[in-house]
Amino acid sequence: MKRRKIVTGLDIGTTKICALIAEVSGDNNIEIIGIGLAPSNGLRKGIVVDIDKTSHAIKSAIQKAERMAGQKVDSAYVGIAGSHIKSINSHGVVAVTGDEKEIKESDIKRVIDAARIIPVSAEEDILHVLPREFIVDGSPGIQDPLGMSGVRLEVETHIIKGASTSIQNLVKSVLRAGLSVDEVVLEPLASSQAVLSDDEKDLGAVLVDIGGGTTDVIVFHEGSIAHTAVIPVGGNHVSNDIAVGLRTPVSEAEKIKIMHGSVLPSEIDESEKIEVLAASGKERKKLSRKMLCQVIEPRMSEVFSLIKKELDSAGSADLTPAGMILTGGASLLEGSEKLASDITELPVRIGEPDYVSGLSNVIDNPVYIKKGDTIPRAIFSTAVGLIEFALENGDAKNSKVSSNSNNNSKEIVSGFFTKLKNWFSEFF
Numbered sequence: 297m298k299r300r301k302i303v304t305g306l307d308i309g310t311t312k313i314c315a316l317i318a319e320v321s322g323d324n325n326i327e328i329i330g331i332g333l334a335p336s337n338g339l340r341k342g343i344v345v346d347i348d349k350t351s352h353a354i355k356s357a358i359q360k361a362e363r364m365a366g367q368k369v370d371s372a373y374v375g376i377a378g379s380h381i382k383s384i385n386s387h388g389v390v391a392v393t394g395d396e397k398e399i400k401e402s403d404i405k406r407v408i409d410a411a412r413i414i415p416v417s418a419e420e421d422i423l424h425v426l427p428r429e430f431i432v433d434g435s436p437g438i439q440d441p442l443g444m445s446g447v448r449l450e451v452e453t454h455i456i457k458g459a460s461t462s463i464q465n466l467v468k469s470v471l472r473a474g475l476s477v478d479e480v481v482l483e484p485l486a487s488s489q490a491v492l493s494d495d496e497k498d499l500g501a502v503l504v505d506i507g508g509g510t511t512d513v514i515v516f517h518e519g520s521i522a523h524t525a526v527i528p529v530g531g532n533h534v535s536n537d538i539a540v541g542l543r544t545p546v547s548e549a550e551k552i553k554i555m556h557g558s559v560l561p562s563e564i565d566e567s568e569k570i571e572v573l574a575a576s577g578k579e580r581k582k583l584s585r586k587m588l589c590q591v592i593e594p595r596m597s598e599v600f601s602l603i604k605k606e607l608d609s610a611g612s613a614d615l616t617p618a619g620m621i622l623t624g625g626a627s628l629l630e631g632s633e634k635l636a637s638d639i640t641e642l643p644v645r646i647g648e649p650d651y652v653s654g655l656s657n658v659i660d661n662p663v664y665i666k667k668g669d670t671i672p673r674a675i676f677s678t679a680v681g682l683i684e685f686a687l688e689n690g691d692a693k694n695s696k697v698s699s700n701s702n703n704n705s706k707e708i709v710s711g712f713f714t715k716l717k718n719w720f721s722e723f724f
Contacts, residue, residue: 304361304372305682306475307483308354308466310339310509310532311625315357315372316679317365324687328680330365332357341509341528342378344465351472358473371476373682375483376423376466377510379528380459385428386411389450399432399441403449411453421460423482428452428520439519454521456482478686484512484524486681489688491623491647492516501618503647504603504636505677506626508532511599513606517615525606527599531626534595541591542583548573552588553629559596560631561589596629600639607640619643623677648673649680 301321307314317330334356338349362368388411392403412425430438431450441449463480470477487505488497497516505512509530515523534557538549556570568585607616620642622632627646637644 303686305679306372307679313353313357314679315361330361332360350469354473377483381526383524424456426454484514487677489684490649490681496618499618500616506624523610558589558630559635604640621647623647
């Protein structure tokens with residue numbers, strides 16, 4: 297038997313479940329050794345509405361990742377989103393203890409606990425208490441006060457809370473799939489770990505993760521979180537609009553959205569045609585691609601308008617000179633960057649997880665069977681971010697791995713393309 301340092305990230309979304317198993321070296325270098333994807337059928341707008349369907353989907357994704365990694369895992373860092381998520385900024389203050397008035401870990405813990413005392417209803421639980429800055433004897437802007445001298449320690453925090461029942465149902469789904477939960481992590485917080493640079497966080501940036509059921513927004517200013525929000529509109533709403541507008545099944549609408557969608561109908565030639573399955577499912581018809589894009593554009597404009605409204609109401613619009621970073625599946629629609637920039641009046645780019653060693657180079661360039669293109673790394677942002685969050689905020693779990701595992705690394709890599717193609721085909 298040999299020992300490996302293992303951590304698992306589980307992105308439970310409205311459209312898909314993504315499980316990543318990573319091996320971590322002593323210098324915290326991440327190597328992705330297992331990836332599992334499964335369609336998600338038990339969530340609506342990021343909230344579990346069917347525990348059995350959700351647990352089966354989680355189990356399917358985990359089993360695929362385990363087969364690729366050639367080992368079992370027993371716990372995971374789990375992402376959460378949904379319209380029930382709320383946030384508030386809070387302030388805490390304590391007197392520094394000890395004769396020497398040197399700030400210790402216990403003082404930092406006490407001041408964070410003091411900031412944690414906020415009005416929370418019986419139906420809510422606190423997910424995260426995130427320090428924004430510490431203040432020592434009136435001197436602000438301190439990121440780590442440990443070891444400093446002072447008599448008065450203050451902290452500004454950003455507190456994220458969610459509905460107790462929604463959190464419990466998510467945890468129950470994971471437990472039923474045979475896993476324990478290391479920690480429940482807000483998904484946009486995880487995505488920011490994988491997508492944003494430290495410079496962008498310091499300068500001020502807004503990350504927008506457009507998922508299937510919700511659009512998650514998180515604002516960074518001076519290196520810390522200033523605002524979070526969840527907008528209950530996402531890529532599934534675009535697909536539903538297409539299904540109604542073009543009179544085609546929702547599954548077909550999702551497919552043509554990915555293959556032919558654009559948010560800029562003015563740039564589409566009138567002569568371009570696409571084939572669309574009729575609502576009966578028995579025949580195909582030819583329609584103008586411009587018509588498809590005219591259906592997509594109003595919904596995506598609504599999404600970006602709601603984001604701008606959220607930033608304006610929170611006073612965050614002027615705090616983000618680094619601009620807006622889009623990630624998530626629906627952000628990949630052609631022209632999204634331009635439309636988002638036009639509406640929000642911010643510079644916009646598409647964000648993807650940074651390079652990690654191992655199988656991540658296979659994530660970058662496999663065959664994207666739905667489009668004949670590569671699978672975009674943006675759909676892995678949350679799952680990769682959960683692993684990075686685990687390394688930064690907790691200990692990776694040590695798992696025993698049999699040295700005579702049936703799947704050696706060469707077999708895993710060589711079989712990855714075929715497996716990934718099959719997994720994505722399940723969505724269609």
